[in-house]
Structures are given as C-alpha cells and as structure tokens.
C-alpha cells in the first residue's frame with residue numbers, strides 16, 4: 463500500500479520503518495512525513511517521542527490519540543523544503 467504521507471512510495475519503504483522504530487528519519491522532511499503518518503494511524507507515542515524534549519509530556523499520548531482519531535485525515539502536501547525547515551499543509555476534516 464502507498465504511504466499515508468502521500469509520498470507515493472510504499473508504506474514499508476517510507477514511514478513504516480520509522481513508526482516501527484526500525485530506523486530513524488535522516489531528514490526533516492522524513493520526520494515530518496512520519497509524524498503525519500503517525501497522526502493518521504493515531505500513534506500518540508510516536509508523536510510524543512519525536513517532539514522536542516522541552517515540549518514533551520508523556521501524558522499527551524492519550525490526548526494526541528484522541529485528537530488524531532477524532533478527525534479524518536485527508537492528505538499531506540509538502541510545499542517547500544529548505545535546510546531544516548519544511549513547509550507543509552496537512553488536510554483533515556473535523
């Protein structure tokens with residue numbers, strides 16, 4: 463199946479290895495895409511794990527999962543990638 467992040471790649475060759483902790487994203491874009499896929503899958507642990515330490519609260523896992531499952535994820539569009547900044551649009555329906 464194609465990946466949730468709209469990369470047009472296979473899930474198993476895109477975000478899955480990151481979500482399953484088999485490898486780590488090497489670019490900001492990969493990280494951002496994998497976080498989007500984690501939202502689609504309702505994987506709160508991955509979201510918290512990949513949040514910068516200062517903003518990380520383990521209690522957020524449940525809240526994130528609740529939120530992620532309360533909306534319909536429609537797609538991801540990467541607009542611009544430069545150094546460590548990724549500009550993107552995530553589409554979802556409330």
Ligand SMILES: [Zn+2]
Pocket residue numbers: 465466467468469473476477478495496499
């Ligand atoms: Zn992906």
